[in-house]
Amino acid sequence: MKKLKRSGWVAALCTLLLVVTACGGKTDSSSSNPDAKASSSASASASASSDSGNAAPHGKVTITFWNGFGGSDRPVLEGLVKKFNSSQDQVEVKMEIMDWSVLYQKLTTASASGQGPDFIAFGPENIAKYADLGVLAPVDDFYSNNMIDTSLLPQGYDKLIHYKGHFIGMPMNYFAHALYFNKDMAKQAGLDPEKPPTTWDEMADWAVKMTNPKKGQYGMTLPDGWVYIPQLIWANGGDVIDYDTKTSMINKPEAVEAVKYWADLVLNQKVAPAPNTDNLKMFASGKLGMMFDGPWMSPQFKAAKVDYGVALMPAGPKKQVTFGAGLSMHLTSKGAKDENVKNAVYKFAQWWFQKDTQKEWAIKIGFPPIRTDLAGDPEIIQSNPDLKVFMESAQIGQPWLIGIVNSNKITSDVFQKYFDQILLKKADVQSTLDQASADLDKILATER
Incomplete structure (x- = not known):
């Protein structure tokens, strides 16, 4: 799905929910294929379903599916569901698409009265909340019965569908961030656009060389929002949260060092515009050299006729990593x-x-x-060359705020609040992150 342009950082969190889904094709028929092996088990189970009270007029079991895919991906998803329904005579999916905010409101009230959908799709930041409310059910047997080959999932995806020792979701889609760079700006700065930066230091060098504040031109952007700064902390060997103990790590040396590195570039070398700048507009108009984001940006840059490139996230001092997440389906x-x-x-x-x-x-x-065995598929790459990099990015992807009920509160009350102070008010990094850590621990204490 196309991602709406940003006007702020909290909006970035909402964007995670506005991610595309898939369109179907013919099923695999070879018994040696893991898809085909699993499908025999599913067919046997579904065949027994014809006596269900949910039976459709033609003997199919009707299941209701709620989601918020109301954008450009809607007709594709509707076509996919129609194709599935006509591909077999056992199951009929009845889909209801609504605005995400409406969906969450309806889900809470409908579930309390025993109504609502049979399954739903949403992002990992919602799993803990709705699992604790009793809205979601474990799906351990989906995996114990080998209905899909989990070895084909992207790195870290299993964390997205686990909660409190149980599988709680089934794969729907996945994305990871990559580095977008403006080739024209690179050339003007004397840089080789065919050799994008591969390390932090190289990216910093590019940012400095592409920056000209007098022309309103900046080398990169560093929003304070939800996943941009955390992935820089990861690359320096740190993290925001210790997920085992549910305690803050945001003021540990690795995190502080990473934030100081990039804050220095932003504040002292002026390589980035204000955090609340419209990055899409700046990048499209040739005023922003680099930004890291997901595959939803490519169509917008193409529509704006930007000469851009896409590269893997440059490696930090400790590792090469990027943000990776996706939506899952939940029974x-x-x-x-x-x-x-x-x-x-x-x-x-x-x-x-x-x-x-x-x-x-x-x-x-x-x-x-979502399947890693399609990473080098020539037809996919030919249809959209950018996907080659995004499929490779899946192998270095890392999720965050997994299993955290108050993820939205952490985003607004810790990240937006304290990184605003650093990036806008030039607050001392160590003392500010100490304060942020204290507030983060207060939030996490309710989840231990």
């Missing part, structure tokens, strides 16, 4: 009450993961497939 407690309905949801989730389905989705939507 609701309502859906789990009926074994036949549950099996029908599993059948759809399994079909979604099929190789041909994922390939067609990647080509039509412009998002990388």
Whole structure:
């Protein structure tokens, strides 16, 4: 799905929810194929579903699916569901698409009265909240029955679908950040656009050389929001949270060192505009040299006729890493009450993961497939060369705020608050991160 341009940082968190889904294709038929092996189990389960109270007029089990894919991806998703429904005679998916904010409001109230969907799609930042409310049901048997080959999932994806020792979701899509750079600005700065930066120091050098404040031109952007600064901290060997102990790590030496490195470039060498700047507009107009973001930006840059390139995130002192996440499908407690309905949801989730389905989705939507065995697929790359880098980025992706109920509160009350102080008010990094850590620990204390 296209991502709306940013006007602030909290909006960036919302953007995670506005991620595209997939379009289906023909199923694999070879019994030696892991997709085909798993499908026989799903078919057997779904066949027994015809006696369910959810049976459709033609004997299919009807399952309700809620999601918020209301943008340019909507017709693709609708086509995908239609294709699935017509591809077999056991399951009928009835989909309801609504605004994400409406969805969350309806989900809470409907679930309290035993109503609502049989399964739902949303981002990992919502899992802990709705699992604790009893809205979501574990799906351990989806994996113990080998309905998909989990070895094909991107690095770290298993963390997105786990909560409190259980599988709580099924794969839907995945994305990772990469480095976008303006080739024209690189050339004007005497840089080789065919050799983008591969390390922090190289990226800093590019940023300085492409910066000319008198022309309103900046080498890079450093928003204070949700995942931009954390991935820099990761690259320096640090983290924001110790997920085992639910304690803050944001003021540890590795984090402080990373923030100082980039804050110095922003504040003293003036390589970045103000954090609340419209980065899309600046990049498209040739005023911003580099930014890191997801595959949803490519169509917008192409539409603006920007001569741009895409590269893997440059490696930090300790490792090469980027932010990686995605939406997953979740069986609701309502859906789990009926074994036949549950099996029908599993059948759809399994079909979604099929190789041909994922390939067609990647080509039509412009998002990388969730299966890593498609990373070098020539048809996908030919349809959108940018996807080559984004598929490679999946191998260095790292999620964050996984299993945290108050993830939104952390974003607004810690990240936006304290990094505003650093990047806008030039507050001392160490003391500011000490304060941020104290507030973060207060939030995390409620989740231990």
